[in-house]
Amino acid sequence: MTVPPAPTPLDPAVLAGPVWVAAPHPDDEALGCGGLLAALAEAGREVWALLLSDGGASHPASPACSRARLAAARLAEWRSGLAALGVPAERTRALGLPDGELSRHGEALTRGARTALGEAPPGTLLLPWARDPHPDHRAAWTPLLRAARAFPGVRMLAYTVWLEERGGPEDSPRPGETRPLTLNVQPWRAAKRRAIQAHRTQLGPLPGLSPGFVLPASLLARALGGTETYHEFRPTEEQ
Numbered sequence: 001m002t003v004p005p006a007p008t009p010l011d012p013a014v015l016a017g018p019v020w021v022a023a024p025h026p027d028d029e030a031l032g033c034g035g036l037l038a039a040l041a042e043a044g045r046e047v048w049a050l051l052l053s054d055g056g057a058s059h060p061a062s063p064a065c066s067r068a069r070l071a072a073a074r075l076a077e078w079r080s081g082l083a084a085l086g087v088p089a090e091r092t093r094a095l096g097l098p099d100g101e102l103s104r105h106g107e108a109l110t111r112g113a114r115t116a117l118g119e120a121p122p123g124t125l126l127l128p129w130a131r132d133p134h135p136d137h138r139a140a141w142t143p144l145l146r147a148a149r150a151f152p153g154v155r156m157l158a159y160t161v162w163l164e165e166r167g168g169p170e171d172s173p174r175p176g177e178t179r180p181l182t183l184n185v186q187p188w189r190a191a192k193r194r195a196i197q198a199h200r201t202q203l204g205p206l207p208g209l210s211p212g213f214v215l216p217a218s219l220l221a222r223a224l225g226g227t228e229t230y231h232e233f234r235p236t237e238e239q
């Protein structure tokens with residue numbers, strides 16, 4: 001059995017800016033990267049966030065809340081969560097692609113991401129891991145790599161949200177496929193908690209919403225643990 005390499009400690013100060021985080025759904029950036037984003041913002045670094053989907057599929061069939069209203073509520077939650085991490089609304093961009101259907105919108109995702117990233121060409125891009133076990137997370141990988149080609153030299157760090165919750169061994173990065181990096185997020189845990197708590201529609205029943213998606217307690221506990229792990233990835237020519 002191959003023993004995976006021990007993660008290298010990540011020093012946020014060495015990440016080239018601007019740093020962009022791409023989130024398939026509102027909350028992925030907080031769950032996966034909240035500590036790092038807060039650390040970067042606290043150090044005065046330029047942090048931007050790109051939301052890929054509209055988040056409108058989490059509570060289907062809510063009589064008192066249309067999909068459009070839910071999407072608007074989730075966009076507001078996303079911006080308020082990012083504000084808790086020190087990322088101002090002016091540095092947020094949302095593509096508004098349909099939640100749950102990113103695999104059908106790869107070209108629009110590439111185009112939209114390239115345009116958004118072009119507003120502040122990234123030195124570092126945080127993106128959901130290729131095999132993070134959620135269909136939208138997986139579907140975002142190739143279109144984001146394509147968009148990133150327009151920015152030679154960008155450093156790519158993949159984050160995970162569902163891997164430890166739902167993933168099998170085949171979903172984890174293989175030895176040599178990525179370079180694991182770890183960040184002690186203890187100093188920024190309070191900000192990360194506030195950012196996660198901003199996503200009220202994802203944390204339990206609310207008046208007017210049908211029973212819908214709820215973030216599992218085990219995932220929240222892991223997200224609020226003391227470390228974040230990143231997988232640095234260098235695409236090959238074909239990717």
Ligand SMILES: [Zn+2]
Pocket residue numbers: 024025028134137161
């Ligand atoms: Zn997600």
